Amino acid sequence: MALTERIPPLMRERGFRRYWTGQTVSLAGDQITLMALPLAAVLVLGADAAEMGWLKTAELLPALLLNLPFGAWADRQARRRRVMIATDLGRAALVLSLPVAYLLDMLTLGQLYVVAFAVGALGVLFDVCNATLFVALVPVERYVQANSLVNGSRSMAWLAGPGAGGLLVQVLTAPFALVADAFTYLISAAYLARIAPAEPAPAPVRKGHFSEGLRWVLKNRSMRTLFAAAGTVQFFNFMFATLFVLYATTRLGLSAGVLGAILSAGAIGGLIGAATASAVVRRIGVGPSLVAGFLGFGVPLLLVPAAHGPKPLVIGLLFAAEFLSCVGVMLVDIASGSLQMALVPDAIRSRVMGAFRTLNHGFRPLGALAGGLLGSTLDLRPTLWIATIGTVLAVVWVLPSPLARLRELPKPQSGAAQPGPAPAAAEG
Template sequence: MRALATRVPALLRERAFRRYWTAQSVSLIGDQISLIAIPLVAVLALGAGAAEMGLLKTAELLPALLLSLPAGAWIDRRPRRRRIMIAADLLRALLIFSLPLAYAAGALTLTQLYAVAFAVGGCTVLFEICNATLFVSLVPKSRFVAGSSLLNGSRAMSFVSGPGAGGLLVQLLAAPVALLADALTFLYSAALLARITPTEPPPAPSAKGYVTEGLRWALRHPTMRAMFAASGTVQFFNLMFHTLFVLYATTELGLSAGLLGTVLGSGAIGGLIGAVAAGRVVQGIGIGPTILLGYAAFTVPLLLVPLAAGATPLVIALLFLAEFLSSVGVMLVDISSGSLLAALIPDALRSRVAGASRTLNYGFRPLGAMAGGALGTALGLRPTLWIATAGATLCLLWLLPSSVPRIRTLPGATTSDEPAPEGGSREGVSGEGAEPGSVDSRL
């Protein structure tokens, strides 16, 4: 038993982090169910086309553009960010519950779907900006890569199990009913977060230029500027892609919901491999080169998706390969770039820079979704997917001339490997950090 315990990662032997990690893991599986179920609600239950899919994705992502900057400033002045996360989880559960209830009553409409998508997106903005602080309150800087690897390993596992479960639930039940699983995961996440009491950084004092200070700091920092530009490029073009992918796979490629979920879930095993390998890759080539490698592996394989045509086995093979390689890449990006961001950002600016990050990067998502819907209607699905996948590779042009490829280690990391005690502080850790993931977008 003792030998088995020593194989458990050190952070998971820490009760507070274990509860936090479990809450994130369960919620991520629910998110992946919704990722396939909500578009299928629009397509199968409500007859949405390319333009409606663009509006749906825009409604989901628009809060990141409109709310992230003011939310970051508001949260930096709050002493209890964890309580905001719990409230956001509970509200998201209620909003998701409303969809199957309306479906059962025969009253579900695209308008309600848009409204719920927008409201859930707003709650997600609050949750994720607070999460930037909670992560570094629980994890010492010397373990940022390890902590990010565990969280992104859970995300990779959700990529494997979530789409398959979502597709199966949609096929066995109905797409709106499948969303009940996601609502339950939000409730479970809230219950676990309520059981941890980490010491959070004190509220930042308000001053002139307070709201935009995080944005100005990020734009002045050359490394941050290059990473935000690369991530923003990926967000825009990948959301063009993602907006039309389910419609393309089900209509032009003729895949059923269950088969599509199975292909994506099995291909996402690459994410597990990427999460496990990220630490060793960072040790071997450095954190900056890992970021560059991750972006290349994330974007280039997606060119196989619009290339897919012909017999169903060939289509499945190309989609699987695209998903597998891209999932490896996104894990390398999120773990390495998330850890680097977590080491660069001052604690007093944490939520404001996280808000600025979501404004600069995630703000491109609704623009990409709108562009995808418009181009998909005007040019067709496959030509638009060619534009989206080729455009995403342009992210490398921001990184190559920057300082990122030359960064080998995390700035300011110490050799201390002591975890943060629950309800206590961490000796020797400055508290500089950001949200542990930075791209958070996939096939």
């Protein structure tokens, strides 16, 4: 077989190839910042636990507060691609301000908080515009393949980014490691500047414009089902994530190095899941892939609270849990992401994506809070059982719905903003 025949068809199209390349580089840079920014706070500024909590809050708040208003604004814009370029340039400037301030001996925790919040806010704006650019570049029959390629890049970033970030911090110090992330934003902007897809026309401003995306999500049966399932996963998985490191280190006695290797196994699983998702969806259909993804993500996590006995057995169970659950999460992300792209009308796409992300992100702090409270009252292992069983039960929202039997993606709605019926499930 010739090498060109092995290349996914989308990668032979110059516009998508440039889009994907920019996304891939930017995702890698994000992982560097996730490592370098908190290390700058700890190693350079001596931040304590409370100050690290404020830094994390500054990173998370934009996703919770700004998805709805930014989505409403983005739907009224005719040039979303230019907005995305501007956000890339803005994030590059913000990140570069940190090493500059460090050189001038002016770096403060306050600046880190502001940069973390502002970079997060521009990231939200980039993402709500990105949903529209994606459908302008990709035909519906290739949504799954395109989402597989983008999620594959995300898995590669998870795999390589923390290690690269740690190495850059060690060699350059934390503030100067952020220069690498700034360059990734510039590269992303350069690639976006070299594509020119025909973007959907901006939506007219009318009464209820701001809340229209939220109303559409709640009225459309399919999106409502996806929201319920995804929200359940977010709540219980953040309950799990809040306690996992503490449980693994204090109760299971694992070292930081072993724990890092276990998390790397998850990144490899995610990469394999992204690479195989298109074939799975073609073979069993969108709906069954969604069900398999939710189960594939949740069921392996049950191995974590079940782990006990000799340390090699415990480590093996945790490796299996991380690896298999990340294969599953890629399948559910790719199937549900492609389904959302097909379901949502162009006229309200950014608002719907903003509303959906706002609702889902709202479950994250609630799950983290519940994990902390239950972990301190019931103990760690019982709370992890609750969290993992709750994650598995997310599939209950999907199983009785028509989505579970859906074979093909529904035909996209190009203009109408009315929530249509749930897509008919093709039998067979």
